[in-house]
Amino acid sequence: MSLDANEAELIRTFVRQLTTKYDRRYWLECTSQGKALDELWRELGRAGYLGVTVPEQYGGSGLSMSRLTILVEELANHGLPTFFIVISTAMGSVAIAKHGTEEQKRRYLTTMADGSEKFCFAITEPDAGSNSFRVRTLARRDGDNYVINGQKVFISGVDQADHMLLVARTTPADQVKDKREGMSLFIVDTKAAGLTMHRMDTRVVMPEGQFEVFFEDVRIPRGNLVGEEGKGLKAIFDALNPERISASAMATGVGRYALGKAVEYAKIRTVFNTPIGAHQGLAHPMAVAKTRLELASLMAHKAAEIFDEGGDAGMYANMAKYAAAEAAIDAVDIAMQVHGGSGFTGETDIITLWPIARLLRTAPVSREMILSYIAQHVLGLPRSY
Numbered sequence: 001m002s003l004d005a006n007e008a009e010l011i012r013t014f015v016r017q018l019t020t021k022y023d024r025r026y027w028l029e030c031t032s033q034g035k036a037l038d039e040l041w042r043e044l045g046r047a048g049y050l051g052v053t054v055p056e057q058y059g060g061s062g063l064s065m066s067r068l069t070i071l072v073e074e075l076a077n078h079g080l081p082t083f084f085i086v087i088s089t090a091m092g093s094v095a096i097a098k099h100g101t102e103e104q105k106r107r108y109l110t111t112m113a114d115g116s117e118k119f120c121f122a123i124t125e126p127d128a129g130s131n132s133f134r135v136r137t138l139a140r141r142d143g144d145n146y147v148i149n150g151q152k153v154f155i156s157g158v159d160q161a162d163h164m165l166l167v168a169r170t171t172p173a174d175q176v177k178d179k180r181e182g183m184s185l186f187i188v189d190t191k192a193a194g195l196t197m198h199r200m201d202t203r204v205v206m207p208e209g210q211f212e213v214f215f216e217d218v219r220i221p222r223g224n225l226v227g228e229e230g231k232g233l234k235a236i237f238d239a240l241n242p243e244r245i246s247a248s249a250m251a252t253g254v255g256r257y258a259l260g261k262a263v264e265y266a267k268i269r270t271v272f273n274t275p276i277g278a279h280q281g282l283a284h285p286m287a288v289a290k291t292r293l294e295l296a297s298l299m300a301h302k303a304a305e306i307f308d309e310g311g312d313a314g315m316y317a318n319m320a321k322y323a324a325a326e327a328a329i330d331a332v333d334i335a336m337q338v339h340g341g342s343g344f345t346g347e348t349d350i351i352t353l354w355p356i357a358r359l360l361r362t363a364p365v366s367r368e369m370i371l372s373y374i375a376q377h378v379l380g381l382p383r384s385y
């Protein structure tokens with residue numbers, strides 16, 4: 001459902017007020033201590049904002065990507081990006097709302113909506129990479145259970161999450177005719193026996209770190225399968241557009257935050273006889289960055305609107321993700337240039353934005369995968385892989 005301007009403004013006003021209490025300093029403190037943004041998360045949940053992607057009967061306010069896009073964007077506009085809002089509130093809620101059983105919806109959507117529980121998402125494996133069909137983590141049926149063995153990498157926030165949305169094979173790739181068959185989606189308790197995790201040495205400045213996760217005979221009830229066994233791709237694909245749209249909103253927000261700081265600095269820093277913002281060598285790239293950010297943001301909101309109307313948001317979501325990541329990189333880059341040497345100090349908090357902006361070109365889906373999607377599915381060019 002598309003939003004009227006009043007409702008959009010209400011969400012933005014709420015977030016703006018919240019960020020006076022939970023500001024960038026709070027975010028940096030949590031991040032440096034490896035601590036979850038618990039207080040902020042709880043307040044968002046209490047106020048009903050984590051339920052924007054949860055249908056009303058499960059404690060939310062309806063499955064609305066338009067509302068979520070505004071929420072994610074406004075948080076990031078104030079320097080408060082979080083992976084969980086993309087992974088849990090966008091992907092987790094949508095996958096379960098669209099493909100979960102009644103029992104799963106009652107159990108998990110309600111706690112996601114009130115902020116008391118969070119999901120992480122695990123698809124990436126060392127040998128599969130962007131080719132997700134090659135995942136080898138295997139979930140084998142054993143009576144009323146599944147027994148899971150395998151390994152995932154780069155799993156964000158698994159230490160802070162209550163549950164994991166796991167992509168595993170229920171039939172190994174070499175035993176299916178079509179590589180898309182035999183993949184399934186599961187809900188796994190992150191404290192399950194046999195599940196271990198090791199923090200990876202990633203240097204992205206975010207409150208959620210990345211982990212290698214090992215599954216050694218992890219036993220989960222059969223009722224934790226989301227959707228049909230062997231046909232998990234449908235559930236995963238349905239959650240990809242929400243993931244891309246919310247990642248776009250995060251990117252444009254990060255870009256705006258960086259650019260806002262650059263503008264303030266450019267107005268006061270004077271090294272010759274006028275503030276540096278008067279020099280077109282800096283002013284024009286800032287103007288270009290602002291233009292690119294707003295164009296990307298429009299595309300993300302358009303994608304959200306089409307998703308909410310039940311249309312095919314694929315083209316818009318992919319283009320938004322591409323444009324937003326590139327715009328965020330440009331914005332942080334010019335913000336660093338404007339700050340000169342100070343851009344590299346912790347004090348100005350500009351260099352801290354570079355890894356997240358740059359990451360968004362690579363994850364949650366890489367620039368090349370996005371462009372291949374557009375080339376193949378929008379332009380109708382022959383497949384490359």
Ligand SMILES: Cc1cc2nc3c(=O)[nH]c(=O)nc-3n(C[C@H](O)[C@H](O)[C@H](O)COP(=O)(O)OP(=O)(O)OC[C@H]3O[C@@H](n4cnc5c(N)ncnc54)[C@H](O)[C@@H]3O)c2cc1C
Nearest residue numbers: 121122123124129130154155156204363364365366368385
């Ligand atoms: C900070 C961080 C957080 C992450 N969080 C999560 C998470 O929570 N859950 C999760 O499951 N994963 C997560 N990931 C993994 C992330 O989604 C992957 O790193 C990303 O999708 C790229 O996969 P890869 O690293 O295996 O690269 P590869 O697939 O090995 O690709 C390497 C490069 O080759 C390019 N490439 C590959 N194939 C082609 C082709 N056919 N044509 C053109 N170019 C190609 C890619 O675009 C990329 O640039 C995270 C990663 C990072 C760094």
